[in-house]
Amino acid sequence: xxxxxxxxxxxxxxxxxxxxxxxxxxxxxxxxxxxxxxxxxxxxxxxxxxxxxxxxxxxxxxxxxxxxxxxxxxxxxxxxxxxxxxxxxxxxxxxxxxxxxxxxxxxxxxxxxxxxxxxxxxxxxxxxxxxxxxxxxxxxxxxxxxxxxxxxxxxxxxxxxxxxxxxxxxxxxxxxxxxxxxxxxxxxxxxxxxxxxxxxxxxxxxxxxxx
Amino acid sequence: xxxxxxxxxxxxxxxxxxxxxxxxxxxxxxxxxxxxxxxxxxxxxxxxxxxxxxxxxxxxxxxxxxxxxxxxxxxxxxxxxxxxxxxxxxxxxxxxxxxxxxxxxxxxxxxxxxxxxxxxxxxxxxxxxxxxxxxxxxxxxxxxxxxxxxxxxxxxxxxxxxxxxxxxxxxxxxxxxxxxxxxxxxxxxxxxxxxxxxxxxxxxxxxxxxx
DNA sequence: GAGCTTATTATGCAAGTGTATAACTAGCGA
DNA sequence: TCGCTAGTTATACACTTGCATAATAAGCTC
Numbered sequence: 001x002x003x004x005x006x007x008x009x010x011x012x013x014x015x016x017x018x019x020x021x022x023x024x025x026x027x028x029x030x031x032x033x034x035x036x037x038x039x040x041x042x043x044x045x046x047x048x049x050x051x052x053x054x055x056x057x058x059x060x061x062x063x064x065x066x067x068x069x070x071x072x073x074x075x076x077x078x079x080x081x082x083x084x085x086x087x088x089x090x091x092x093x094x095x096x097x098x099x100x101x102x103x104x105x106x107x108x109x110x111x112x113x114x115x116x117x118x119x120x121x122x123x124x125x126x127x128x129x130x131x132x133x134x135x136x137x138x139x140x141x142x143x144x145x146x147x148x149x150x151x152x153x154x155x156x157x158x159x160x161x162x163x164x165x166x167x168x169x170x171x172x173x174x175x176x177x178x179x180x181x182x183x184x185x186x187x188x189x190x191x192x193x194x195x196x197x198x199x200x201x202x203x204x205x206x207x208x209x210x211x
Numbered sequence: 212x213x214x215x216x217x218x219x220x221x222x223x224x225x226x227x228x229x230x231x232x233x234x235x236x237x238x239x240x241x242x243x244x245x246x247x248x249x250x251x252x253x254x255x256x257x258x259x260x261x262x263x264x265x266x267x268x269x270x271x272x273x274x275x276x277x278x279x280x281x282x283x284x285x286x287x288x289x290x291x292x293x294x295x296x297x298x299x300x301x302x303x304x305x306x307x308x309x310x311x312x313x314x315x316x317x318x319x320x321x322x323x324x325x326x327x328x329x330x331x332x333x334x335x336x337x338x339x340x341x342x343x344x345x346x347x348x349x350x351x352x353x354x355x356x357x358x359x360x361x362x363x364x365x366x367x368x369x370x371x372x373x374x375x376x377x378x379x380x381x382x383x384x385x386x387x388x389x390x391x392x393x394x395x396x397x398x399x400x401x402x403x404x405x406x407x408x409x410x411x412x413x414x415x416x417x418x419x420x421x422x
Numbered sequence: 423g424a425g426c427t428t429a430t431t432a433t434g435c436a437a438g439t440g441t442a443t444a445a446c447t448a449g450c451g452a
Numbered sequence: 453t454c455g456c457t458a459g460t461t462a463t464a465c466a467c468t469t470g471c472a473t474a475a476t477a478a479g480c481t482c
Contacts, residue, residue, distance in 0.1 A: 008448055008459050030332050031242055036440060046461045048441085053459095057440065110331050117324035119391060120317050121241050130392060162400070166408040169384025176383060177376070180330060181341060189373070197377040200411040219429050219478050247470060257431045259471085264429095268470065 004046070015053055015063070017043045022064045027107045031114050034061070062124055065115045068108070069132035073139070075103055080143050087146035092195060092206040094143055098171045099178060099194045109179035133168075140164040147204055163202055170197045215257070226264055226274070228254045233275045238318045242325050245272070273335055276326045279319070280343035284350070286314055291354050298357035303406060303417040305354055309382045310389060310405045320390035344379075351375040358415055374413055381408045 009017070021043035025034040036057055040047040054060040079097030080090050097103060119129040141164045148155045155163075171194060178190045199206040220228070232254035236245040247268055251258040265271040290308030291301050308314060330340040352375045359366045366374075382405060389401045410417040 003446065003461055006448075006460055008450095011459095014459085028332070030329055035438080037438080048443090048462075049460060051441070106331050110328055113324050113328035113330075116387075116391065117321055117328055118241055119324075120321050121239070126392075130395070133388070133392070133395075162404055162407070165385070165388070165396070165400070166381065166404045169388065169404070170377065170381040170408065171384070172387060173380025173383035174376070176327075177344070177380065180327065181337075181344070184341070184344075185376070189376075193373055193377045193380070196373070197381065197408070197412050200414075201408050203411075214431055214476065217430055217478075219480095222429095225429085246468080248468085259432075259473090260430060262471070 006045075011053075014045075014049075017045075018050060018053060018060060019064050019067055022060055023068065023111055026064070026114050027110045030110075031118070058122070058124075061118075062128065064111075065118075065125060065128050068111050068115065069128065072103065072108065072112075073132060073135055076136075077139055080139060087143070087150040088204060088206065091143045091147045091198070091204070094140075095167075095171065095194045095198050095206065096191055099174055099190045104175060104178040104182065104190070106179055106182075109176065137164050137168050140167050144202065147202070151204060153203075166201050167198050170194065170201070217256075222264075225256075225260075228256075229261060229264060229271060230275050230278055233271055234279065234322055237275070237325050238321045241321075242329070269333070269335075272329075273339065275322075276329075276336060276339050277343075279322050279326065280339065283314065283319065283323075284343060284346055287347075288350055291350060298354070298361040299415060299417065302354045302358045302409070302415070305351075306378075306382065306405045306409050306417065307402055310385055310401045315386060315389045315393065315401070317390055317393075320387065348375050348379050351378050355413065358413070362415060364414075377412050378409050381405065381412070 018039065021039045022034055024042050025038050029038075036050050037047050039060070040050060043049075050057065050060060054063070076094055076097050080094035082090060082093055085093065102108075115125060116129065118125045120126060141160050144160050144164055144167070145155070148160075174190050174194050174197075178185060195206045198204075229250065232250045233245055235253050236249050240249075247261050248258050250271070251261060254260075261268070261271060265274070287305055287308050291305035293301060293304055296304065313319075326336060327340065329336045331337060352371050355371050355375055355378070356366070359371075385401050385405050385408075389396060406417045409415075
């Protein structure tokens with residue numbers, strides 16, 4: 001009766017593995033499939049180990065949610081922060097990044113939806129949503145303010161706020177459909193729709209990246 | 212040892228009860244809480260009865276999804292079909308209905324998100340999503356075509372299609388945030404955002420219902 | 423009101439659930 | 453090389469899960 005040989009991993013490494021395994025479970029089988037045993041198997045460890053890193057399965061879930069949202073924010077923030085571009089180009093680049101892979105992604109959508117469904121049930125999940133939503137909107141507001149200034153247009157902060165809400169909404173909606181049923185749209189159709197609608201909402205001229 | 216007395220209900224009535232109980236379970240505790248026993252208890256029947264009306268728990272879930280989407284489509288379709296109004300007013304009424312109670316509703320959102328999360332996992336759920344999405348978009352296309360004609364503007368069907376996609380997206384996004392965290396927005400803020408963005412996207416002038 | 427159909431309850435079962443606990447061993451510091 | 457610590461495995465436990473089955477009674481038909 002010999003036990004399975006194992007390797008002692010660092011705290012950060014093992015936590016990351018467990019979180020990733022948890023996300024795989026949810027993405028492939030829904031929240032119902034995210035059992036401690038399934039997570040452990042995917043992470044290549046025994047079931048009990050989860051409890052050594054997370055007090056409860058729920059805490060692992062919270063960590064997984066935070067990481068998912070952080071990754072999404074990072075992708076689009078990066079696109080909106082590129083150096084050597086005009087403010088308008090940054091905004092357009094941000095919009096484009098939101099509507100292309102790796103943001104448009106079925107796995108990401110499954111995760112996002114599963115977490116959103118829990119946001120109202122579990123207060124901790126609700127708080128995570130709120131934080132990440134506000135961070136995202138602030139990012140849009142910054143891009144917007146820059147683009148307005150560049151265009152020589154004044155805009156009250158209340159207007160910026162409302163426009164950011166609208167932009168966030170249309171991007172959410174387009175991202176959602178593109179990720180869920182991408183085959184229903186032609187190539188770059190969502191991208192064009194995003195640039196057109198953001199342009200129309202703001203009154204700014206946003207050119208497609210490749211024209 | 213006497214059994215619980217019961218009443219024999221009609222097929223339609225019992226099915227509706229079971230579907231409603233299933234929706235309550237999901238809305239209040241997530242898909243994880245939607246067990247046959249919990250559903251049965253909420254419906255006031257014994258656990259075994261579910262299997263008498265649905266071959267499997269999954270089929271009950273599918274029926275619940277269909278009903279949820281049908282109810283949402285109906286609410287907004289009704290608002291877009293009101294008699295004695297101009298086409299522009301119908302479109303504005305539709306937009307407004309999408310962004311007010313009973314459409315803006317936390318319970319509805321929880322259900323929607325839980326189902327969306329399953330749409331990619333379970334092919335049957337995916338098909339239900341696709342159907343309801345297309346029906347919704349066709350509704351928008353009809354309203355749009357009417358409003359353009361009324362305004363004396365021509366629009367190719369490809370343009371109508373793209374604009375409907377954009378409108379659907381922005382309404383989805385605003386509805387999402389309003390339902391999920393309504394307290395983050397001021398009164399009628401989402402409504403104004405919706406009318407402004409749909410107006411901007413289409414180039415049509417949409418007045419708020421009360422100005 | 424008798425008889426019959428079937429909607430409904432009650433119970434059972436095998437598999438799966440999250441967590442607690444104890445035994446084991448990898449890999450560091452001496 | 454020899455502990456020692458704590459990361460890791462293995463196992464057990466109480467409970468829940470979806471589904472199957474048999475017993476029961478509601479309420480229609482004649």
